[in-house]
Amino acid sequence: MTATRRRRGWLSVGGVLITIAYLLPVYWMLATSLKQSSDIFSSPPDLFPSPISLTSYTETVVNHVGIGRGLLNSTVIAVGTTVVTLAVAVPAAYALARLRVRFVALLMLLFLVVQMIPAVNLALPMFVIFSRAELVNSYVGLILANCSLAVPLAITILRPYFLSVPGEVIEAAKIDGCNTWTAFLRVALPVSVPGVITVAVISFLGAWGEFVFGLALASDEGMQPITVVLAGLTNSFGTRWNDLMAVSVVVALPIIVVFVFLQRYIVGGLTAGATKS
């Protein structure tokens, strides 16, 4: 008994060391962002920032107009993508799981195949189409582009959740006077809330971190998402690594916050989207 317990203790220690080593880049990002400009070029590098300096945040991040604008743009795009994705994907996933719909297998295959398409393949024609429709440099264009890949992913993730709603429950609701629509809204949807949250979180995170569509479809600096702004700063900041890491932390922060509070939804959803057809 004690031998097993001791073994498990050592396994825990090993696990902690592996985790720390693996997440070293994340720590290094945070540590560098808290260093003074003079300290980032010390050799060998200091593992801990001393003194801790918030200048990169208080001077660079706050005062840079492009960063604020980029964060705003990304928020609008990510929220818009999440809302549109939910509105389109939730009813579709329900119908493909629980209603009498034709071509279910074919449609699920289509939604899965679509996810194999590289973003560049869509960004290129979209730029031409959007140029003609005057949707380049617009929230509508960027949200549509983000949804193009988010909707099929959302449907593949959501369908298993609706499949696990027993058909008898829906039938019972119909006997009690529900039509297809109210049975969906009042019975199936409430018990599938975890799935809906998963899809919302994944759509939001995906759109927040998205880069290719932003790069291709938002040439106007005022319309660029924060990811594209950050990529631009890597050129203009040069070796101001502490400032660059501070911006990186700000970009990563919403992701990390969402991850910490909603990680049980993310982990299940990511693997479900990848392996269930």
Next chain:
Amino acid sequence: MTTTVAPPGTASSTPARAPRRARRWGDHLFVVPAVIFVAATVLYPLIFNIDLSFRDVGVAQIVSGGAEWVGWENYTDQLGRDEFWHALVISLLYTGLAVTAAFALGMALAVYFNQRFPGRNIMRSLLLLAWILPTVVSANVWRWMLDGSYGLINTLLEAVGLVDGDVFWLARPVPALFAVVIATAWSFTPFIMILLLAGLQGIPDTLYEAATIDGAGAWRRFTSVTLPLLKPVNLTALLLCFISTFKTFDTVFLMTRGGPGEATMILPIYAYNEAFEFFRFDTGAVATTLMLVVPLGLSVFYFRSLRREELS
């Protein structure tokens, strides 16, 4: 047993059918928006792109349209270019190396974190942070970690005596390829780990116990029990990882932009440059359309392995 099914079209079946058909039509309203949406935002652009690849699109025609149809000319031109084939080779090399690294490491982590010990669930989730981080962020961090003069990686490698002097990772062809492979594998590994953990949890403990009684050591248990039983999961994870890595754009674009020279010029960046750097949307359309062959071709095997995994 004695009831007979009315043949279709008989009077008795008609009244029963009418409401059913009506209900089905209503049911379809749930799916139609999604189908139209995907058709408009994915299928239409893809077909539009193929159409572009057969035309001579100049800068003026991007907005105005009306580009001249040139048939296969763009394709023969593109397939005759060394740059295209170079990009394909680099893409396959980059993908192959990154998938191998991510898979080996992901497998090792999955086996370790499949053991029972306190805190393993939290540690697993924490590792997933590497996967969930925006690639723009991780690419930037890796650029800094791999900095030639002040990067942490060189310091660590020097400390253990693996390198002597500064390695300018992103300025030299071969190290640059390794640099983008490392950054990519770092992101993908936790994802592989989670996929494989799901498979590992399906292997009953009794098999390991039986193997132990038969005198099998840890390595033997891994090769004789874990690997064979994980085979369907492995194949699915490998194919999925290969497809996702092959279409990766961000990490490489942000770390090297395809350089130095053309050393890390993967196909997605090559196609992007054709269109958005040189405004050759026709050749860009050819390159992206040809690029599609790899992920779509592999997806056939992916779906087959998915089905096999579900059956097993």
